[in-house]
Amino acid sequence: MDAVTKGTAAGTAVIQDEAAAAVALDPVRARLLRALREPGSATSLAAELGLTRQKVNYHLRALESHGLVELVEERRKGNMTERVLRATASAYVVSPQAWALVAPDPAREPDRLSAQWLLALAARLLREVGTLITRAGRKRVATFAIDGEVRFATAADRAAFAHELGEAVSTLVARYHDGAAPGGRPHRLVVALHPALPDTGTAPETGTETDVEITTRTEESP
Incomplete structure (x- = not known):
């Protein structure tokens, strides 16, 4: 090929x-x-x-x-x-098959505060959703996504928000997850929080507070 x-x-x-x-x-x-x-x-x-x-x-x-x-x-x-x-x-x-071989591996650095780990998760999301779309053909893939911005007054507020968000998501997952359900359909959940880029597309200056984008996504496992 x-x-x-x-x-x-x-x-x-x-x-x-x-x-x-x-x-x-x-x-x-x-x-x-x-x-x-x-x-x-x-x-x-x-x-x-x-x-x-x-x-x-x-x-x-x-x-x-x-x-x-x-x-x-x-x-x-x-x-x-x-x-x-x-x-x-x-x-x-880049095709999902090629991307799978060059993308970072999220299993190598499972650090929730690491930008590298977030990049690896995003790469896996792109790869898996691309594969799902390819396999589905004209069928609709069961996905859900939220995209928004929140502006924090202080870094402490940002840390508190991230903590509460993590607890809320963990509670929701624990409520609905059933690993033993016959015929259950596993989905992947990704929740991300990162500094939003200015409208100019340039990187934010070090030490400055910026808007933060919240992205959650679930997709059916391939």
């Missing part, structure tokens, strides 16, 4: 190979793929992204080796040949 499967006329490609997925998910290479929706060279990309040409060339070789960018033309500039490349699609989607 090809590492990248070309999609519809919209220009979306599905990344099927775990090695290609790992390459595409690198932050610098993701920026290059975005910039290469229009043809560009290592020199023009270096100027646009504020990187050295050598570093850009290194990442371009990795992207090209996995079919994520392609050669458009070669231009002679003095004593050197400039290679002009472009992305092979305008957007990329």
Whole structure:
């Protein structure tokens, strides 16, 4: 199976190979793929992204080796040949199968206060829901989600909220969970609390209080 499967006329490609997925998910290479929706060279990309040409060339070789960018033309500039490349699609989607092999494992660091663990849970959520949707075809998947924001006056209020939220969810789970129910259908429950990004999309400054998003989701086990 090809590492990248070309999609519809919209220009979306599905990344099927775990090695290609790992390459595409690198932050610098993701920026290059975005910039290469229009043809560009290592020199023009270096100027646009504020990187050295050598570093850009290194990442371009990795992207090209996995079919994520392609050669458009070669231009002679003095004593050197400039290679002009472009992305092979305008957007990329990592398939659940490929993502499963590159995503962090939530079992490795079960720390409720760790951002890395939250990322691992989110990766598993994406992988499992993607698999459920693929298996279901046109059938509806039984899911439920809540998405909102809460602004805390102090860090102490945030900690108290997280404690009460954990207790409330644990109580609700204990009330309804029946591990011995014949024909029971297990569902996964994820509750997340994290700083909300400003509207500009930039990361919040260290030490500042921000809105916090609450996300809960249940999905049927595959």
